[in-house]
Each structure stands twice: as C-alpha cells, then as structure tokens.
Amino acid sequence: MKQPYFLKLLTLVAIALVFASVFPQYAQSSPPGEDIRGESTGGDSEDIRRMAPVADPIPAGEQKAIESPEPPEVKKSDAEAEAPSALKSGEAADGGVEEATEEEEIEAETETISDPLKPFNHLMFRFNDRLYFYLLKPVARGYKAVLPEKVRLSVKNALSNIATPVRFINCTLQGKLKSAGTELARFIVNTTWGVLGLFDPAKNSLHLEKAQEDFGQTLGKYGVKEGFYIVWPFFGPSNLRDTIGMTGDFFADPLFYINPHTDLGFVEVNTTYPTIGTATDKVNETSLTLGMYEEFKESAIDPYVSMRSAYFEYRRNQIKK
Amino acid sequence: MKIMKITKYLFVGLLTLLMSLALAFSSLAAGPTEQIKAKSDLVMKILNDPALQNRKEKRRELVMDVVEDMINWQEVSRRALAIHWKKRTPQEKEEFTNLFRDLLKRTYSEKLDIYSGEQIIYENETIDGNRAVVKTKVVNKKKGTEATVDYRMLKKGEQWLAYDMVIEGISAVNNYRVQFSEIIASSSYDALIKRLKDK
Numbered sequence A: 001m002k003q004p005y006f007l008k009l010l011t012l013v014a015i016a017l018v019f020a021s022v023f024p025q026y027a028q029s030s031p032p033g034e035d036i037r038g039e040s041t042g043g044d045s046e047d048i049r050r051m052a053p054v055a056d057p058i059p060a061g062e063q064k065a066i067e068s069p070e071p072p073e074v075k076k077s078d079a080e081a082e083a084p085s086a087l088k089s090g091e092a093a094d095g096g097v098e099e100a101t102e103e104e105e106i107e108a109e110t111e112t113i114s115d116p117l118k119p120f121n122h123l124m125f126r127f128n129d130r131l132y133f134y135l136l137k138p139v140a141r142g143y144k145a146v147l148p149e150k151v152r153l154s155v156k157n158a159l160s161n162i163a164t165p166v167r168f169i170n171c172t173l174q175g176k177l178k179s180a181g182t183e184l185a186r187f188i189v190n191t192t193w194g195v196l197g198l199f200d201p202a203k204n205s206l207h208l209e210k211a212q213e214d215f216g217q218t219l220g221k222y223g224v225k226e227g228f229y230i231v232w233p234f235f236g237p238s239n240l241r242d243t244i245g246m247t248g249d250f251f252a253d254p255l256f257y258i259n260p261h262t263d264l265g266f267v268e269v270n271t272t273y274p275t276i277g278t279a280t281d282k283v284n285e286t287s288l289t290l291g292m293y294e295e296f297k298e299s300a301i302d303p304y305v306s307m308r309s310a311y312f313e314y315r316r317n318q319i320k321k
Numbered sequence B: 001m002k003i004m005k006i007t008k009y010l011f012v013g014l015l016t017l018l019m020s021l022a023l024a025f026s027s028l029a030a031g032p033t034e035q036i037k038a039k040s041d042l043v044m045k046i047l048n049d050p051a052l053q054n055r056k057e058k059r060r061e062l063v064m065d066v067v068e069d070m071i072n073w074q075e076v077s078r079r080a081l082a083i084h085w086k087k088r089t090p091q092e093k094e095e096f097t098n099l100f101r102d103l104l105k106r107t108y109s110e111k112l113d114i115y116s117g118e119q120i121i122y123e124n125e126t127i128d129g130n131r132a133v134v135k136t137k138v139v140n141k142k143k144g145t146e147a148t149v150d151y152r153m154l155k156k157g158e159q160w161l162a163y164d165m166v167i168e169g170i171s172a173v174n175n176y177r178v179q180f181s182e183i184i185a186s187s188s189y190d191a192l193i194k195r196l197k198d199k
Helices: A002-022 A034-038 A045-051 A061-068 A076-094 A100-108 A116-148 A149-162 A164-173 A177-192 A215-221 A240-251 A272-288 A292-299 A303-321 B001-029 B034-046 B056-068 B073-084 B090-114 B174-184 B188-196
Strands: A229-230 A237-239 B118-128 B129-142 B145-156 B159-167
Touching: A034 A303, A045 B056, A061 B001, A076 A240, A116 A272, A116 A303, A149 A177, A149 A229, A149 A272, A149 B145, A164 A177, A164 A215, A229 A240, A229 A303, A229 B174, A237 A240, A237 A303, A240 B129, A292 A303, A292 B090, A292 B118, B034 B056, B034 B145, B034 B159, B056 B090, B073 B090, B073 B159, B073 B174, B174 B188
Parallel strands: none
Antiparallel strands: A229 A237, B118 B129, B129 B145, B145 B159
16 A cells, blocks of 8 residues: 555656756756747737637746846856846847836846746646645644644644754765764754754754755755746745655655554654645644745736746745855 | 943944944845845734735735835836837837836735734845845744745835735746737737726
C-alpha cells in the first residue's frame, strides 16, 4: 500500500523532468511565440488582441520584456538587466519617451511569468478555494475552539523543529554555512531546553533566527529557471522548479523515515507520518491565520492573477536573499 | 532639599520643552520615516483604542482618514496602470484614481480587522533625490511572526508621500499592475473600470 504513494511521487518528478526536456522553452521564463505578439505594442494592437481569442493572455507589460528571447544558460538574475533593453523598443513603438527614466523604472519591475497550464491552474485554484471555505476553515475553527493559542503555537514550533534537516541541508547546499550552523544550534537548543521543540528559546532567548531555506530556493540559487506556474491541489501555488524542490524537501523530512514495522529501507518509507504531519501543520497554520485568505481575496480584482504574481515575486525575493 | 527638588523639576521641564521643540522642528521637515511613523502611530492609536474595539465601522473610517493623506494616489494609479495610463484622458485618469483609491482604502482598513498586537520596527531609510524607501518590520512577539514591510515614497513639495507598499518582497502596486494589464489585455479598459466599480 505504501509503495504506490512513493511511486506516484517519483512519477511526478519524472513527468516534470520529461516535460522540461521536451518543452525546454516552457522551463524558461518566456513562453514561445510570445515575441510575435510582443512586437506590436502600439495603440491598435490592443484591438487585435481583443479580437483574437487568446487562450493565454499575457499582460502587455510582460510582452515587452519577453521581446528579446534569452538563451537558456543565462541566469535568472539577468532577467532584470534584460528588461530595460527590451523596454526601449517597446517605448519607441508606443510613441512617447518623455518620461523615459520614470517609465523605465516602472517597466523594469515588470515580471515575466509563463502560465501555459492556465485552464488547469484555474480549476485547481478554485478547488483550493472551495477546499479552504468548506473544509479547511471549518476544521481550523473547531481546532481553534478546542486548543488555546499557546498550544497551537507550540504545535507549530514542534513541527518546524522536526523539519530542521530540510533547512539545514538547503543552507549547506547554498553555501550558507553560518545559517546551517544556526539551524543546528537551534535544533539542539529547542529540542532540549525547548522541550522537544515545543518552545523556541533559541529565538526568544538566544536570538537565533530560523533560516527559511528550501530546495526550490537552492535550485534557484544554482540557476535553475523557475519554469511555468502550477497550482497543485492541497499544496497551492508553485512552479516547475519549486515542484521539484518540494519533492526533494519531502525526502529530507525525518517523518518520512519513521517506520515502526520495517527497516529503514529507502523504498519502504512510510508516508503515514508525513501525511499526518502535513495535515496537522496545514490545519494548525490555518487556525493561526484565519481571515488572511479572505482579506487577500477581498483586496484583489482578479485573485487568480494576484496570487500568481505574488507567488513569483515572493519566491524571487526569497532566492535573492 | 527643597531647592534640589525644584531644580530637578526645572531641569526636567526644560528638557521636555527642548525635546518638544526639537520634535516640532523636525516635523516641519519630516523625513520619510517620520512621515510613515507619524501616520502608523495614529493608526496604532486607533487600533488600540478600547472605545473603538467593538465599533469596527467607526474604526475603519478613522483609519481610512489617516491613510487618505499618507499616499500619493495619482502616483499609485499611474504606476498601477503603467503603459495604459498615458492613453487615458484627464477625466479617465481622475475616475480611475478615485476608484482605485476607494478600493485600496477599503481593503487596507479591512485588513486591520485581523490586527492582533503587532508592532512596527523601523529598520532604515534610503533617500535618493525625491525618492525614498523606508524599511520596516511588523513583528508579532506573541506569535513569533514577523514580516518585512517597505514603503516606497516620493517627495511632493515638502511632503513625503507613499506610492507603494512592499510586503515580504511583494509589491502591492506591481501586483495590481499585473492584474490590471491582464484584464485590459483579455477584455478592455472599460471592463477593468466595471470590475473596479463592482468590487
């Protein structure tokens, strides 16, 4: 029973890798064919765009940045440097260049996001939305009613403490040895003094801050492109790179290796504990942040686009750190 | 003894006078951080007012008034519409600015309903000509959470006004710009206005 789950994960990674190799253009930030549309940024091109049934509408601002297709080996950080040069041609087509520096600054922030799976993603976004309102939120409210905040914060601390290897490994892989050391120190302090991680004296008394590193960020640091946007059911927004990262982190989770019945065989890992751990974490976290998702939806004109943009910006910022 | 006490009071009084004078002068030419701090302190005062705890509507209104003259609304709108801003007539620009301002004020004041004792820590500011970035951290000691919040500001006359808020690296203006341009690209500017009105 346990093996198929593991196989599913492997299949997922395999599919992602195969997809990335078959459609390398999607594995980059810029989708193919966009340069054709991107060339006409004049006033009447808007009408053309409106008439043509575009399955995957990319904001006009994005199209500009896409104009100059970058070779695959160019690192992510160059995307920003590329934007202004791509902008000039767009500006010229637009007619006015009076506020060049100002506009340049505005456009420089323009992002390039590829979303070829939009119909699927949209569906998953709606699925997760319903999941939140009909299942997660009621469960989290009940949970909140039973457990005082202090207990719920301790649950959060303990789960985070267990997940130390994930952060430790990724700090090390990114060459952040000081952060890796901090993670190790935090684990030792919080597991002993913090009673199995229920409390966080490492932060509160010793000011040892947690290093929020994961495998997706590590891959990003090594220059792996983020790839297209994917919304996973249950897990929410992600992209190709972070999906692979998430799978990698799964295997760094010690809960995976708790198996009372068999030896620590690699293939015979037990998914029961990580599943319980993930579910508890989700409910616990929701109980601590009730109302936030509602506020997010309230503030957005198009919640799907808003979340997609926020996800990419947040991750890019995390990788820069 | 008595004289000592009197001189002590005098000294304290003088010090307070000096400090308030210094404060008064500094607020005359308030820098970006002072500007954000003054407004945030006002918002915090409203949020922590026990008399307003159960009057959420009144609280929102008061918060909205503070936010009103903390932000350069035209700059926010111009940046959010980006390339589409230039194509609009002055009337359309005004209409858009008003609609967008209402949305932002409303959602910002509603966001504060989930306020639970967070504190603002002012990290630093960088000024570059008439632009500035004020970096802050919103810390919840009880929950052990913190988030970085940067304010991007523009000097208008003698006053620093915010035009963007960057929470954990996510720029609010950028997020709206992507939403707006996607709506304009897939349907039209009028459709965007309609959705703003319906919101």
